[in-house]
Amino acid sequence: MKIQKILLYGFGQHENLEINLRPGMNLLYGPNEAGKTTIQQAILHILFGFPQKNQQELRYEPKTGGKYGGCLYIEDHEYGNWMIERVRGKSSGDVLIRFEDGRIMEEAELKRLLRGYDRQAFESIFSFSLFQLQGLEKMDENDLSRTLLASGTTGLDTLWKVEKKMEKEMGSLFKKSGKIPQMNKKLTEIRELEQAMQKEQQKLSLYEPLTSRKQELDEQVATLRLEEQRLYKQSEEQRIAMQIVPLQQQRNQLLEQLSHLTDTFPAAGIRRYEELASKQSELQLKKTRLEKEQAEWQSEWIDLRPTSERQQLERWVTQEAEWHRLRTDRISAEQEIRLLEKKLQQLSNRLGLTPDQQLSIGKMDVSIQRERQLEPILEEQKELDQQLKALQRLLAEAESERQESEQRKEHTERMQLTESERKKLTALPELQRQLAEAKFIISASDKQASNQMVPVIIMLIGLAIGAYSVLQQQWLFTCLGIVMVAVGAWLWKQRPDSVSDQQSFIRNNEPLVAELERLAERDELQQRDQRQVAAEIERLDHKLQKYAEEMEQLYEQKQQAVKKWQDLLQDEPFDLTFNIQESFRLLREFQDAEIDQKTWRLRLLTATQHVQSLIKEVEKVLGPVAEEGLFERIRQELLHQNSLQEKQLSKQKTVLEIKEQLLETNELLETTTAEILQLFTIVGVSEKEQFYTAYQQDQDAQLLKRQLKEVEAQLSLYNKEPLVKEWTIPELERQRSETTNRLQIIRQEVEALVDEQVKVGHEISQMGTSQSYSELQQLVEVRKAELEEMTEQWVIRKAVRESIRQTMSEWKEHQLPAVLIQANKWFSYLTGDRYATIGLTAEGYFEAVTAEGQTFMINELSQATKEQAYLSLRLALAYELSERAPFPIIMDDPFVHFDNERLSRMIEILTELQPSHQFLYFTCHQEMKLKWPSEPHTIEIGRKVKGEIY
Known part of the structure; x- marks a missing residue:
């Protein structure tokens, strides 16, 4: 996983900043206050989220306002190239993840891309700065060892913080020689109260003899208790011996019995047989049921019309639209005929025609050619009339202007x-x-x-x-x-x-x-x-x-046009002079209406014939049927036939399915029978009863094995078996009886002494007449109860601390060795073979071992050597995790305390790591880029060239 480009929209002092990175070493140089730490924090913020406003980490919001956030372009060999963008939004920012193939994901996908690492885990391994290295100088041996241990193992730093918290809380409750902790104060107060009680007790002189006797009794009881404990321990040893000897004898017997039994029964054989037998029975029942269903379906009869009639019904259904169209045409023809008769009567009335003239109109020439012969003359008359009107209007206007x-x-x-x-x-x-x-x-x-x-x-x-x-x-x-x-x-x-x-x-x-x-x-x-x-x-x-003059000429032209018009119309059956265009229009409408009437009558006849023909065809198949419900009857019959056909098809399909199921059932039945025979063959039997007998023998062997396992488990409960192989049970019983008798005697003596103790204590309590003594005694009990509560809290915290230490110890045993091997190699090389290894002592402290075998505790080393040990462990852990977490390593000037020779060696180690890790090295020392054997990709923070940072 490598960062290809950093793009900051607004982050601290940076605005619209673009940084292009390369695989391997990237040296980011800039003077103080150039914003190097800001860029380092920007990478962590974009990957893991902006800190909450109430946290200690800085948010680096832009001072000038504007868009807050940025994006990183990542090259990832496992998940492909992807880009993460985080901008201002919710508390940790709004996240958008875009992959190279166009897929867009949200923040839920980010945890998978970051291999489950959070910011704390990432910083504990892949990001370290000069500030962290400078803190090594102020640590004591314990803290320094824990820091080095956390740098070489993942997750220990979190447990270390919890352990530190538990130790701090334990210290606030109790310290061995402390005075301020709460339990120390409470113990001091109890001691003071007890001393006050002793003073009060000295005042009571009658208490002294009883007190002496009570002390004697206490000593005798203590002596007897010790003897009782010794005898009880001896009795327990004898009891354990009596338990172990029968177990050993039983183990030998079980081994002897197992040697006479064979272990040839297959694993889970009875279960497999019962499953196969159950399956065989089910398949047999299924076969019977399917044969019965097959016979029932084949016996069922369906009354279905012939295919030709069903096809005829389907054709008639497709002709329904044509049927409705014919009926509609018939109705429309009847309506149109009535309307045309009415229209002819209206046109006759408008033209003023006699019955004879109506008959002659059909032969009359009302063509456009005839109209065009008359139109020029009529148009000439109209034009002359318009010219006369216009001339009269102009003449009137001229006379009006003359008067003005x-x-x-x-x-x-x-x-x-x-x-x-x-x-x-x-x-x-x-x-x-x-x-x-x-x-x-x-x-x-x-x-x-x-x-x-x-x-x-x-x-x-x-x-x-x-x-x-x-x-x-x-x-x-x-x-x-x-x-x-x-x-x-x-x-x-x-x-x-x-x-x-x-x-x-x-x-x-x-x-x-x-x-x-x-x-x-x-x-x-x-x-x-x-x-x-x-x-x-x-x-x-x-x-x-x-x-x-013009008006006189127009009057003369109009008279000539009228005479010509009259000559042309003298042969017409009626006068058209009133309006030639209107007359011809009405005559054409009359002729068109007559033609339409004939057409509609023909359509009426045709539609009626087609309707009657279809009714006759349907009646041949379905019988008498009314014209109004013709197609309703056809659709019902077709639906009925389709239903019967579907039922027929369903029957055929069901019969076919039953046949296939029957065939499959027969095959499964044969397979199951073969498997049962194969299982019998493995066991070496030929029938069910013999198979169950073999199973019972196998169960007996298994029972013996379980009993043997239980016996061995019981024997393993003891830390070590006592040397009782030569003992006998009677000897053990005799010795235990003697010990038991002695214990009874001692217990009787103890009971007598305890009764006397109680009696003496009761007398002493009755003699306590001083009120202050009883108050002090009551106060002591209260303080002891409070001390007991504090003790419980201290014990809980101690248990948590010990659990953490146990966990850390396990981590040190499993994860740390692999890291230490690589860290030792690099640490030895960095120190010029002065130190051979770094390792952990039995107490959990780090120590450095020289080539001559001399050991130094880690806090005895110089600051630079401590840093070299720290960096060796960090880099070794990153190297070990390169397959699971191939993250870039971010360093903020960690080599300032190194001399030139050790710096050159560290650079060689980093060069060796470059194929597996990308490095981002932030520094304010310009000469660092000259230390590498081949000049690294150098980026100067604070100088812009064409929109990019170099």
């Missing part, structure tokens, strides 16, 4: 400007110009004063250019100078005389200009509307004239 346009024209004429308003509009352009100049002047006056000299400067520049050009006779520049002088003069004339006058002009004329502009816009809009209305009226007049 006339109304708009009148309204537009009413909205024309008056003569006074038109006169005002003539002054609008001049006012707009003056208003613009005034605004320009006001804006120009706001500029700087230097800007007012611009016209003067322009004139001066123009005069200068003109004068210079005249002198130089440059006439083009002379013209330019004249233009500049003119511009400057014009600008000078345009300068405002007074800004206030211009502002006053704007205030007075700006509202008037706005009013005139609105009036001008209204005049322009009214003229535009007037032009549009005139154009619309002219367009509508043309449209009305066009519509009138």
Whole structure:
């Protein structure tokens, strides 16, 4: 069993962590606080469940929340590859196990996959850490030996804990030299009370003589009791000897008798014979019964119709649907005929036909071709009517639009400007110009004063250019100078005389200009509307004239179509002009109804004939039968015949079965008889009485053997047989009689002394007048009762401890030797052959033996040597269990106390174990990967590459 991959969803500081492992050695390196122990605990948690919240183990729940748990991918040669996933759920987590073939199991399957191991058993063998090794230094010889013993045997650590608990509870009850335990306290209290009683007793002087006599009596009784015990032991030895001698004599007699008897009777022979005889008798009775049943079944008669009639009944049953269909068709035909007669009468009424016309309709041409000859003319008339209606509608709409346009024209004429308003509009352009100049002047006056000299400067520049050009006779520049002088003069004339006058002009004329502009816009809009209305009226007049011409043409076309229609219909028996399509539809329905009526009458005749024919066929077989219950009678008869047929088949089957059973019974009877004869042949007899005689002889031999076995069992009850072979029963009886007589004498003397003891004790009790003495005596009895209860508890715990020690001793004898052989080999190699073996002393303590034979108790070794012994036992146990429990071995830095040489040897041992075990070695020492001869699969905890941990 090997772990292929570890996937942690959320566990301690790890989140979404994936670790890929390989068979053999996997070195998981990481500095302190990298989470190595967390991964180690994650493996144990996923396999064996999350700890309870009230337990000491940490749960390692993720600090940041999220999904808690993970999964392990396992390669298992016995159960195939499987995956276990454990996430937050119930107290120990929800478990899902998925196999390679798609099977899904729950937690109940996990115990089988883990070979019945729980977490404690797994950790005691396959998981160990530096913390466990460091604890070896603090252990005494007893604890250290027990730890090593538990590491070399499975299950002892649990019993060791129970034993420790029992010892602790025993120690809390009683210690040999203790003062704090409860029983020690109680004994001290009883001793103090007894001392107080002695003080009270000394006060009673009359007690002294009686007390002396009581002591003398006690001594004499004790002496006699010892003598009595010795004699009783001697008497018991003599009694046992008297029991053994007859047993030995009886054993010899039984052996002598057995030597004259033979042991040839087969094992369980009488039981086998009786079983065979009983079986033979049963088979004979069964044979008789089967022969009787066979005769009865063969004599039974079944009245069954011929096969042809039964087949005819089955065919008729299959025709039931056809029968109902025929009857339904007959009823439907009758109904349809009545409906068609009613429909023909309705169509005749709608068409207004006379009886003669009804007869001629069947010969009338109402074909689609005839209808299509008439349809174009009728469609032409309809189309002309529709065109006339549409043209009339368009003409009415045009006249309505003409009236609306006339109304708009009148309204537009009413909205024309008056003569006074038109006169005002003539002054609008001049006012707009003056208003613009005034605004320009006001804006120009706001500029700087230097800007007012611009016209003067322009004139001066123009005069200068003109004068210079005249002198130089440059006439083009002379013209330019004249233009500049003119511009400057014009600008000078345009300068405002007074800004206030211009502002006053704007205030007075700006509202008037706005009013005139609105009036001008209204005049322009009214003229535009007037032009549009005139154009619309002219367009509508043309449209009305066009519509009138088209209407006249349509009336003329309609008259021609009517005349053509009348010419085509002059030979028809009645007029169709009212609606050609409706008339042709009704005529076609009339003709179709007549055809349908003929068809239904034919179907009615056919259905009636078929029904009557089937009734006649059935009556030939079943006799007279009513039409309504025809098929009910057929089904009843068929069911009856089927029942009889099933009965016939059952009879045939039963007869065949009886025949087979009879044949089988005969064969078994012959076989049983042959076996009985074979049994007689083995014993060497030929009849039943001789067989029973041989059986009785065998029983006698068996009885003698049982008696001999009982005698030997009785003899085995004694530890050893006394040397009484030369003794005789009379001698033993004489010696026992002498011993018995001496015992009686001693018992009589003891009884006399005891009676005197009682008498003296009674006198002493009567003399006890002190009240404090009686109270102390009563208190002593109470304390003794309490001490007795505590003693029972102490004895119970001692018995449990001794049972555990006995169990541990048995384990040491059976399981430990095989582990010690391999552990000694590795321990010797690790210590460089300094120590040859490690073993157990008679007291159950571990000791190490050097190559020279010198022994050291395990607690006398160095810390590293202790760890090497511990690891040797652990690895040897895992090696011995590799077939039953091939689990990975998880190690948390266990070699820190090893020097380089011993570390190299340990690595060689681990390399030797790699084919049978997978190793997960957690370490914080990066140089460990250099210690292996071939570099192991190294995983660095805390560094992610592409979602995996390396």
